[in-house]
Amino acid sequence: MVDEVQKTIRRTRQYWYADGFAEITIGLLFFVLGLIFLGQAHVPARSVYGVALQLALPVVFLLGFWLSRHVIRSLKERITYPRTGYVSYPKPSVRRRRLALAAAALIAVPIAGFLARYHPLPVNWTPLVEGLMTAVILILAGQGLKRFWVIGGFSLVLGLGLSFVHLENPDVRGSAYFYGISGLVIMICGLLTLLKYLRCSSAEEHQ
Amino acid sequence: MNPDLRDFAEMDRVIHEPARLLIVTILYAAESVDFLYLLRETGLSKGNISTHMAKLEQAEYLVVDKRFRGKIPHTVYRLTDKGRAAFETYHRRLKRIVDSAAGIVKP
Numbered sequence: 279m280v281d282e283v284q285k286t287i288r289r290t291r292q293y294w295y296a297d298g299f300a301e302i303t304i305g306l307l308f309f310v311l312g313l314i315f316l317g318q319a320h321v322p323a324r325s326v327y328g329v330a331l332q333l334a335l336p337v338v339f340l341l342g343f344w345l346s347r348h349v350i351r352s353l354k355e356r357i358t359y360p361r362t363g364y365v366s367y368p369k370p371s372v373r374r375r376r377l378a379l380a381a382a383a384l385i386a387v388p389i390a391g392f393l394a395r396y397h398p399l400p401v402n403w404t405p406l407v408e409g410l411m412t413a414v415i416l417i418l419a420g421q422g423l424k425r426f427w428v429i430g431g432f433s434l435v436l437g438l439g440l441s442f443v444h445l446e447n448p449d450v451r452g453s454a455y456f457y458g459i460s461g462l463v464i465m466i467c468g469l470l471t472l473l474k475y476l477r478c479s480s481a482e483e484h485q
Numbered sequence: 486m487n488p489d490l491r492d493f494a495e496m497d498r499v500i501h502e503p504a505r506l507l508i509v510t511i512l513y514a515a516e517s518v519d520f521l522y523l524l525r526e527t528g529l530s531k532g533n534i535s536t537h538m539a540k541l542e543q544a545e546y547l548v549v550d551k552r553f554r555g556k557i558p559h560t561v562y563r564l565t566d567k568g569r570a571a572f573e574t575y576h577r578r579l580k581r582i583v584d585s586a587a588g589i590v591k592p
Contacts, residue, residue: 363518365515
């Protein structure tokens with residue numbers, strides 16, 4: 279019975295991801311970031327385009343994350359809530375936010391220390407760190423859903439793989455390939471989830 | 486009285502009913518939930534849900550917010566602080582009883 283209570287709590291929290299919109303939106307954002315990095319790799323850093331792309335990066339990153347929540351909510355209002363019901367979630371508590379910050383510091387500090395101690399590394403560490411951070415965030419945010427473990431694992435393997443590939447302008451190209459490929463994979467995962475959700479929910483409606 | 490028996494005796498009867506326990510657990514995991522979601526998740530009938538909701542509302546464990554989405558009525562439920570605390574106490578007691586039965590809790 280206690281297990282059933284825990285399962286019900288978990289299932290209710292997982293409902294946020296039932297339609298795949300979160301993955302589609304975040305995947306799209308990653309893909310756009312990948313395109314910006316790729317643009318940076320193709321234009322001189324000090325040209326007008328180069329400076330514009332450098333400025334665009336933090337703007338797209340911050341604005342994208344802020345917008346994504348609104349986009350997801352708007353899509354859910356139109357598609358998910360009328361089909362399978364509305365659920366809103368409490369904002370994370372101060373304790374939870376502090377725990378998340380502590381976890382991020384726990385990962386970032388040893389990495390920074392390692393990089394400072396062994397700089398320059400024989401491998402391109404940028405995609406490796408990006409892969410590790412993406413994997414941790416996906417797994418923590420995924421509320422125990424298997425597909426988040428899979429795409430988190432994929433991000434880690436992709437980052438690790440790219441760190442060993444010899445690339446021209448390795449930092450920028452490494453990030454471009456990492457965000458481009460992982461964004462595409464996350465988006466595809468979200469689209470498949472959405473298709474499954476639409477099929478299941480319309481079948482329920484017919485019943 | 487034996488502390489384990491006291492836990493049995495003090496179980497909240499409003500929450501203890503299986504259907505209401507399911508409803509309260511769902512509401513506990515979220516901030517607010519609408520009627521359609523509860524209908525799908527619990528598998529209960531509309532009338533059944535309404536009856537249980539009335540009991541929970543009577544115990545001041547939840548508040549009902551009736552809105553309109555366009556022209557369609559939209560009923561949203563939210564646990565009150567009292568309801569949240571009652572569920573936490575209930576869950577703690579239930580866990581203690583289960584642990585005790587499994588012999589995990591040493592006297």
